[in-house]
């Protein structure tokens with residue numbers, strides 16, 4: 037398989053890696069950059085554990101081709117805690133017991149972050165919609181919904197630009 | 200969270216320090232940072248990948264296996280068949296002296312369920328392994344298959360598993376696990392009403408978000424580290440050491456972090472093969488179920504069919520209960536003889552019934568082997584029992600909760616298993632639940648206590 | 657064998673490559689194609705990415721709307737002039753699926769997927785295809801009829817339809833999981849009224865056959881009728897005519913046919929049943 041050079045931004049840092057032609061973004065992240073935060077739960081686009089942001093939009097990295105991300109801005113959970121400070125979403129997930137086994141958590145966090153980028157004051161319905169592509173088999177969802185709503189509140193109280 | 204202290208107040212010391220307190224999970228920080236190390240979360244250079252060639256048939260004789268094209272396929276490092284497995288017997292329950300050795304790790308003479316593993320491909324990439332898997336040619340002679348527990352027990356049904364010689368697990372008590380108290384026939388004769396019903400449930404997949412799997416890294420000195428999502432680390436280590444015929448100290452298992460399990464990750468299906476592949480290639484190897492395998496190949500909670508026959512009096516007392524429960528083990532035993540035994544132990548539910556007869560059968564069919572899942576052998580039975588309780592209440596025109604108060608077991612009552620009841624608290628739970636749910640029940644029920652014997656009618 | 661990715665600026669170059677290489681497939685959002693490869697389908701050997709900017713555009717001129725084949729569901733949802741079409745775009749997968757899933761790819765989705773194609777069918781869309789023989793325009797119904805035996809190298813570049821009169825487009829999808837779930841059935845309708853009666857009707861069903869289909873018999877029967885309960889009671893036998901729904905994990909064929917008239921009624925008479 038041909039090795040293809042790619043340039044992209046990962047959590048604000050410039051990166052250059054070689055990938056196997058036809059590889060997915062998930063493989064690029066996990067095998068090449070050492071960022072293991074995006075999980076592989078199904079490789080079918082159905083579970084959402086591999087959710088990352090590509091140019092600000094939520095994407096399922098398991099079905100996104102790495103070569104389509106040449107030049108893209110990619111964000112993962114590894115970039116969520118800025119300067120060692122947990123993101124309000126991370127705090128809220130801890131406080132609301134919204135992570136049990138934790139396997140869905142990175143995907144949930146990125147899906148929620150994507151929501152906040154377009155809708156900083158989401159309703160409960162908005163949150164449910166934003167998380168609808170992410171499966172959690174442990175929590176029953178309610179704690180996650182509560183965590184996202186409470187993070188939104190914290191963030192809008194601390195002013196715009198907090199995301 | 201709140202602890203209701205009005206019940207059994209004289210029995211409690213109220214010196215609980217942790218119970219009733221909210222405490223952060225110890226792994227929460229790792230979870231939200233995405234750095235909790237699940238088994239696949241290790242960057243391992245030179246990792247090889249396994250894909251399994253599986254039976255497309257429910258029941259067939261294997262006439263021949265030709266893997267030569269797969270062996271020559273670019274990127275393939277090794278093809279493993281039954282011949283390469285030192286002790287080709289899948290041993291889960293034999294470790295605790297229950298299980299029959301009725302299942303091969305890799306099938307060789309026969310396949311007994313659709314999806315049974317036959318040939319293991321070890322390759323440089325998932326892609327190469329998938330490609331090679333399609334090049335393996337296996338000749339089969341298809342055999343008649345049986346998918347229904349009661350069909351399987353009929354004379355003339357296809358024999359699923361020769362090890363057993365019949366399509367059920369033979370307990371020391373015979374063809375079923377039995378529990379007998381009193382005389383059910385006498386009880387039915389006395390009863391005002393009799394209700395017989397059939398209940399059944401399909402197999403239930405645990406469906407964890409992280410699929411079953413492991414990654415094996417060879418260490419120096421012929422030692423192998425196995426990173427695994429198993430819920431049963433030491434059990435799996437012991438099984439692997441028996442299957443591979445190597446002393447346990449050659450195997451180092453790292454586990455305890457499962458991306459969801461729900462009982463579905465106790466079958467040690469991936470570890471022995473992945474370690475063997477690592478031994479044969481000298482390379483790190485990963486064997487990770489894809490989502491299809493997780494849903495179709497990993498053992499589900501067993502399907503069950505349950506017949507309940509109850510004799511009940513107009514005043515609400517159940518005087519006889521007969522249970523026939525057929526648990527679908529699939530083609531092999533795995534944990535199901537044990538699950539069936541649990542079912543027998545769990546019937547007739549938390550009720551005091553003087554005449555009980557329980558027969559629980561562990562039945563072999565040509566379906567995916569079933570195994571553990573939270574409360575296996577119990578949850579489906581509970582569903583059947585409690586639906587039956589509602590139907591009985593309706594039959595005699597009694598409130599369903601009051602009906603349960605009448606029959607709830609109390610301290611000193613003889614259970615069907617010939618053990619006197621101790622520490623009963625069902626009545627108190629129902630009293631609390633009735634208050635919370637605002638479900639009015641007769642004051643007579645609210646005055647009951649688990650510690651007072653039932654008044655004889 | 658192995659796997660690779662090829663990028664083409666020109667549709668024609670991609671077409672010739674696709675014709676020559678049997679394992680090559682055009683990739684849109686990849687939500688179906690990459691998934692297939694991930695699950696071990698080794699028949700796909702090359703992803704073909706067409707980078708023609710035209711294929712990513714949404715245009716409107718003289719009441720005619722043109723959607724490039726690579727326009728995503730998310731892009732449609734963000735387009736101010738197409739909010740009336742949002743109900744059909746919003747129910748395709750979750751947000752991350754929608755930021756990848758394309759209009760062109762949706763036309764290839766097997767039942768029970770292909771919801772957006774159902775909407776396009778009711779809109780009377782025309783598909784522009786590029787193939788070995790050149791550029792052609794096919795009515796969408798014809799495209800669906802030929803879909804499973806298309807010549808190699810065929811690329812859908814756009815779909816076009818006339819903007820329907822405000823308030824005449826309706827869409828509903830019934831699924832077992834909300835807000836995201838594969839269709840039990842999806843229904844799109846464009847109904848024009850003429851003096852209180854149905855003047856013209858285009859109604860399409862998803863998950864009621866291998867591809868989206870038109871409810872031809874029911875449409876014909878509806879012309880000139882009043883949209884009231886009594887009409888729908890009378891015309892109910894026409895609703896399932898010509899449907900051959902799949903039985904899958906979502907619903908059985910029997911169930912789909914049984915509930916189709918119910919959902920159709922709710923869509924057509926929201927005042928009464930909605």
Ligand SMILES: Cc1cc2nc3c(=O)[nH]c(=O)nc-3n(C[C@H](O)[C@H](O)[C@H](O)COP(=O)(O)OP(=O)(O)OC[C@H]3O[C@@H](n4cnc5c(N)ncnc54)[C@H](O)[C@@H]3O)c2cc1C
Pocket residue numbers: 080081082083681682683684685686687688689690691725726747748749750753756757758759760761762763764765768769770771772810811812813837838839
């Ligand atoms: C979790 C999940 C949920 C989903 N939910 C829904 C849903 O609710 N409703 C629904 O309708 N669909 C759903 N889908 C299916 C799919 O996402 C959509 O149908 C989507 O629109 C397909 O488009 P794509 O661009 O991703 O197609 P791709 O995967 O890129 O392509 C699909 C097929 O079409 C071919 N193709 C793509 N574009 C072209 C073109 N321009 N010319 C020629 N051939 C082309 C490809 O070669 C391939 O064979 C879901 C999928 C997933 C994984």
Ligand code: FES
Pocket residue numbers: 075076077078079080081082083084085086087096097098099
């Ligand atoms: S791993 Fe990508 S959606 Fe499940």
Ligand code: FES
Pocket residue numbers: 134135136137138139140141171172173174175408458459
């Ligand atoms: S916490 Fe386990 S899947 Fe969500």
